[in-house]
Amino acid sequence: MRDGETGKGIELLRRLRNDIIMKNDGVAAKLADLLADDGDWPAALGILRGGGNSWAREWLAKRFAAAGRLDRLRDLAEVGDGRMVSMILVEALLRHDQVTEALELFRRIENRGDPTGQLLESLVRHGEPELAIEAVTERHSASLDDSLHKLAAALCAHGYRNLLISLLREYAAAERRGSVFDRSPDVLAQLLADHDCWPEVLKLARKNPKWALKWIPRRLAMAGNIAQLRKLFDQGHEHAGREYVRLLARTRRMPEALDVARTAADAGLDWANDELATCLAEFGGFDELAARAAGGNRHAARRLVILARLGKLPNSADLLRHGLASDGSRVTDRGQSAHGPSWTASQLLSSDFPGATGPAG
Known part of the structure; x- marks a missing residue:
């Protein structure tokens, strides 16, 4: 009922x-x-x-597949444009171990579209890793990243790691790389690094230096390599500095994270102002955050108002109602405060803060 x-x-x-x-x-x-x-x-x-005809056919095919009605699925695949229905039928046949029919049908389908993770896993599980690879590598769409991830999981789950590594190395070579990897090699590099193919990762980095400036620090942070991030930071790499501060904070070394971010921010590095504001907000450094906001720091100002809106400051309501005095104290009465003109909350949150007009008088 x-x-x-x-x-x-x-x-x-x-x-x-x-x-x-x-x-x-x-x-x-x-x-x-x-x-x-x-x-x-x-x-x-x-x-x-x-x-609409398209979604209705797909819906009906999925219902038949869920119910195990392969006969109805076969009939539906014969009517009209049967490509999508045929792909659903292939997955259903593999689930019911009707492998020969599934493989014959799969090979006949043109323009198969993006393979599902279930289809790739089923093909590999039934001893057809090359067919699974074909299903992925024939596609050069923006979804190739996602398909490659699913393929990698299927190949590794069923003992085909060496085959995966060979494929990744081919993709890393210029003659096998698709346009999607020319634009953004993130997934390819991630999989190569996961399987210790660092020479290929370095080749990608040399071919995509702007991409590498961001990706390599992220990868080092994932591995918890604080020493190498510190080394790159000392050499002046901005993205390494960001990841270094974030890793220190994540590993409960917040005083160090604050010290590094504060030193870099005071040296005029904009990224450090952003990271410092984040660390101060998380660590409860509200007084310093307010002082930096009052001094015209847009990152601190934005973070301060967000905290106030969440009610996480000692006097959130006062800040939102009356603003922030020029010395960083929260104003408790309207207009001029004892400490001079104040920034309103809307000014603090403005995209062009501190702006040309200055504090509200």
């Missing part, structure tokens, strides 16, 4: 179904799911008849 609240929700959606179908295919598909799960197949099929 269905829950009363769920039943009321389904009934409301049923009344609104015409509007839903006209406005949003995704919501219409979800409604059809709810109706079918509730046992109201006539209503669910009514949603399909009023919906």
Whole structure:
């Protein structure tokens, strides 16, 4: 027996179904799911008849697959543009160990689209790693990063690590790299590093120096390599400095993180002002944060107002209502304070803070 609240929700959606179908295919598909799960197949099929052909066929195919109705799936794949339905059928056949039919069908499908992680895992599990690789490498879309991650997981899970490493090395070579990796080699480099292919990572870095300036410090931080980050920071690398401060903070070395960020910020490094404001907010350094905000530091100002809005400052309401005095103290009465003109909360949060007009007088 269905829950009363769920039943009321389904009934409301049923009344609104015409509007839903006209406005949003995704919501219409979800409604059809709810109706079918509730046992109201006539209503669910009514949603399909009023919906777009593409999502309706995909929805029906997934329902058949979930129910194990391979016969109905085969029939549906023969009608109209059957590519999407055929891919769903391939996954269903593999789940039911009907491997020969699944592989024959998979090889016949053109323009297969982006493979799902389940499909890649099933292909590899059934001894077809090369076919899984083909399903990924024939694609050169923006989703290649995601597909490569799924492929790597499937190959490693079933003992094909060496095959994965060979593929990654081929991709790292110029003749095998797709345009997506030319723009952003993050995933490729991450997988290469995960499998200790550092010569290939360094080749990518030499070919993409701007990318490497950010990626290498992030990777060092992931490995907890504080010493190397410190070395790069001392050599003047901005991104290494950011990651160094963040790693110190994450490893409960907040006094060191504050000291490094404060020294760099006082030397005029903008990134350090940002990191210092974050550390002060997390460490409870509200007085210093307020003083830096009052002095015109936009990172400290923004962080201070955010904390006030969250009610995390000792006098959050005063800051939001009256602003911040020029010496960094929170104002408790309107207009001029004993410490001179004040910044209003809106001025502190302004994108061009401290601005040309100066504090409110």
